[in-house]
Amino acid sequence: MRIGELAARTGLTRDTIRFYEKVGLVAGRRTANGYRDFPPEAVAWLDYVRTAQALGFSLAEIALNGEGLRGAPDTAEALSALFEEKIRVVDARMAELAVLRAELVARVGTGCPLLAAGRPG
Amino acid sequence: MRIGELAARTGLTRDTIRFYEKVGLVAGRRTANGYRDFPPEAVAWLDYVRTAQALGFSLAEIALNGEGLRGAPDTAEALSALFEEKIRVVDARMAELAVLRAELVARVGTGCPLLAAGRPG
DNA sequence: CTAAACAGTGGAGTACGGTCCAAGGTCAAG
DNA sequence: CTTGACCTTGGACCGTACTCCACTGTTTAG
Numbered sequence: 001m002r003i004g005e006l007a008a009r010t011g012l013t014r015d016t017i018r019f020y021e022k023v024g025l026v027a028g029r030r031t032a033n034g035y036r037d038f039p040p041e042a043v044a045w046l047d048y049v050r051t052a053q054a055l056g057f058s059l060a061e062i063a064l065n066g067e068g069l070r071g072a073p074d075t076a077e078a079l080s081a082l083f084e085e086k087i088r089v090v091d092a093r094m095a096e097l098a099v100l101r102a103e104l105v106a107r108v109g110t111g112c113p114l115l116a117a118g119r120p121g
Numbered sequence: 122m123r124i125g126e127l128a129a130r131t132g133l134t135r136d137t138i139r140f141y142e143k144v145g146l147v148a149g150r151r152t153a154n155g156y157r158d159f160p161p162e163a164v165a166w167l168d169y170v171r172t173a174q175a176l177g178f179s180l181a182e183i184a185l186n187g188e189g190l191r192g193a194p195d196t197a198e199a200l201s202a203l204f205e206e207k208i209r210v211v212d213a214r215m216a217e218l219a220v221l222r223a224e225l226v227a228r229v230g231t232g233c234p235l236l237a238a239g240r241p242g
Numbered sequence: 243c244t245a246a247a248c249a250g251t252g253g254a255g256t257a258c259g260g261t262c263c264a265a266g267g268t269c270a271a272g
Numbered sequence: 273c274t275t276g277a278c279c280t281t282g283g284a285c286c287g288t289a290c291t292c293c294a295c296t297g298t299t300t301a302g
Contacts, residue, residue, distance in 0.1 A: 004248065014249085015291060023289090033298060035249055055221060059289070083229045090222045094215055100176060101211045108204045125278065135279090136261060144259090154268060156279055180259070 006038045010046040017046075024063045025049060055086060056093065127159045131167040138167075145184045146170060176207060177214065 007014045021028045021036070026046065029037045045066070052062045065082055072078030128135045142149045142157070147167065150158045166187070173183045186203055193199030 002249075013291080016289090018250090019290060033249080035298080051221065051224065053289095054217075080229045083225045087222055087225045087229070090218050090225065094218050094222075096175075097211050097215050097218075100172065101208055101215075103172070104204045104208045104211065108201045108208070123279075134261080137259090139280095140260060154279080156268085174259095 001038050001040070001042075003036050003038070006042055006046070009043045010050075012046060020046075020049070020059070023059055025059055025066065052086065055089060122159050122161070122163075124157050124159070127163055127167070130164045131171075133167060141167075141170070141180070144180055146180055146187065173207065176210060178210075 001009075003014050003017055006012075007017055010017075012020075017026065018036075020026045026038070026042055026049075031037045049059075049062050052065070053059070057065075069075055069078050069082070122130075124135050124138055127133075128138055131138075133141075138147065141147045147159070147163055147170075152158045170180075170183055173186070174180070178186075190199050190203070
């Protein structure tokens with residue numbers, strides 16, 4: 001499919017997709033006239049890119065994931081492994097947030113919360 | 122205290138503190154010779170800035186929080202309210218992550234995770 | 243055939259959050 | 273009085289992730 005259709009299907013702009021191609025996030029074959037031609041899987045891949053981005057991964061990291069997938073013998077399995085890894089990342093992030101939450105709870109209602117910030121001394 | 126000491130106590134660089142002053146994140150009185158002179162509370166405030174940043178707040182938002190605090194009749198109470206608000210934000214962020222986690226779990230182990238991405242059709 | 247809708251390129255600009263540097267002023271110790 | 277540590281300023285520069293623009297080429301519908 002051409003870039004306009006991919007843009008419509010993913011909710012990204014054409015410019016963003018061209019930018020993603022430039023940084024190696026998405027593959028770009030060309031038709032005879034020079035237009036980009038994307039496979040149908042590009043839609044799902046870009047959906048995944050947005051998810052990974054929401055998880056706090058940089059585009060460079062996501063591109064590396066993609067590299068790994070392209071070299072994998074069984075892509076479906078490799079992708080499952082990738083998702084499992086992401087789940088661990090999500091769990092870690094949630095744990096961090098839980099710590100921050102606890103710190104915030106501890107500060108609420110103290111006489112002077114900023115100064116009660118648990119520094120030594 | 123002068124900027125070097127504040128930098129040492131917060132773990133920030135002098136340049137970062139000057140940058141924070143420029144964007145209104147931290148107050149800058151001056152001594153007779155033109156050196157910046159920070160009150161002791163600046164340490165705790167900058168600690169808070171880092172925490173808020175870790176929560177995903179932009180420096181501009183954090184600066185606005187600071188504005189609100191300076192205008193508050195009871196700073197300790199205003200700060201408690203601020204922390205309570207941040208707790209709600211943390212809860213919202215954790216809920217988002219929980220959704221993402223569920224999506225990832227759903228994709229693991231499907232025949233072709235990328236294509237099973239729950240799109241209509 | 244023409245006009246619109248699509249595609250291409252390169253390059254500039256934006257916002258955020260710093261980071262580094264050069265040139266110079268201030269201050270305490272030896 | 274010099275040395276060195278500290279401070280000042282302005283401005284250039286970086287990486288990330290886009291976003292917009294002008295100009296040009298291609299395809300499609302009437």
